[in-house]
Amino acid sequence: MQRLKTRAQFQAVLAGATISRTAHFALHRTGLDTQLQPANPGPESMTSQALFAVMEPWVGALIPKRWAKRAVTRNAIKRQIYAVSSALEPGLTPAAHVVRLRSAFDRAKFPSASSEALKQAVRSELQQLFARAAK
Known part of the structure; x- marks a missing residue:
């Protein structure tokens, strides 16, 4: 599995479809075919390189x-x-x-910034998100 790193990669995926949503997250997906970007940004650049070099799942977090x-x-x-x-x-x-966070987790319910309860809630919601996307 590869991770998204560049702004162009994130923009290309966010321009694609939203395939599933939960209370706090949205999952966006786009195909890997024909996604090209300029190799050297500038007016004289005529070459381009692929945004996604390998044909395997790419994941980014926003x-x-x-x-x-x-x-x-x-x-x-x-x-x-x-x-x-x-x-x-x-x-x-x-x-x-x-995977894009689209609403905040309740600070009254999760007062600690990084508690086990928060991590479990996030993990279970992410599993629901990917399960809905698989259907």
């Missing part, structure tokens, strides 16, 4: 500060996204996927 204020929380959520996606890798299609 966790805005708006919905997770603390860096500890954002990092914990990203770790859970990558852990769940790597566990489910055999069932993923060779496409580019972005």
